[in-house]
Amino acid sequence: MVNIEAYQSIVKELATTGTSLVAVSKTKPIEDIMELYELGQRDFGENYVQELVDKKAVLPDDINWHFIGHLQSNKVKQIIPFVYLIHGVDSYKLLEEINKQSLKCGSVVDCLLQVHIAEEETKFGFDEKELTYLFEEKLFELKNIRIIGLMGMSTLTDDTHKIRYEFEKLKRLYDRYSVFKAINFKLSVISMGMSGDYQIAIEEGSTMVRIGSLLFGKRD
Numbered sequence: 001m002v003n004i005e006a007y008q009s010i011v012k013e014l015a016t017t018g019t020s021l022v023a024v025s026k027t028k029p030i031e032d033i034m035e036l037y038e039l040g041q042r043d044f045g046e047n048y049v050q051e052l053v054d055k056k057a058v059l060p061d062d063i064n065w066h067f068i069g070h071l072q073s074n075k076v077k078q079i080i081p082f083v084y085l086i087h088g089v090d091s092y093k094l095l096e097e098i099n100k101q102s103l104k105c106g107s108v109v110d111c112l113l114q115v116h117i118a119e120e121e122t123k124f125g126f127d128e129k130e131l132t133y134l135f136e137e138k139l140f141e142l143k144n145i146r147i148i149g150l151m152g153m154s155t156l157t158d159d160t161h162k163i164r165y166e167f168e169k170l171k172r173l174y175d176r177y178s179v180f181k182a183i184n185f186k187l188s189v190i191s192m193g194m195s196g197d198y199q200i201a202i203e204e205g206s207t208m209v210r211i212g213s214l215l216f217g218k219r220d
Helices: 004-015 030-038 049-058 073-079 092-105 128-141 160-177 198-203
Strands: 020-024 043-046 064-067 085-089 109-114 145-151 185-191 208-211
Touching: 004 020, 030 049, 043 049, 049 064, 049 073, 073 092, 085 092, 085 145, 092 109, 092 128, 092 145, 128 160, 145 160, 160 185, 160 198, 185 208, 198 208
Parallel strands: 020 043, 020 208, 043 064, 064 085, 085 109, 109 145, 145 185
Antiparallel strands: none
């Protein structure tokens, strides 16, 4: 069940900083998504390719679908024709596959590079050395993708100082790589912050937050 009061409160809060909201709708029913849609929400995030494809088929065409999960290369082609933004691009191999499938569709797909800022080994993403090599040596080869920002997830902890430090790190990297210029590269998005830490993320410069449980309740 959608928490309408929480949604309206969060939208109002985000409006003061110009931060965009991706409503994380993974595992949630069509009826819940439509309830937020009718309130004006257009950006929704999904973690699983098949679930995203199925929802795309039955929901309004003007929804902006964000893929926010760990994307496997062999499933890229299923979402390329319609995906609005791919958040968790965590390897050059995946970038190459997105570029390949985008070329086949005659499109240019917007992507965020996932940066490993947390202590947890289970988190995916580029490190600083890999990012620098990518920006300086490899990005120009990929004509059918557009890197528009960075994305990162903090350590799952109650230590707000650690969370803030990790978000600060991502913002520093964003500022550093913003100086790079290429036809397929222009940073404008820092995607960081979820239900439990989005307020800290906004304070540290996030321009896009991904919120699920505060809107839809606990994951099914």
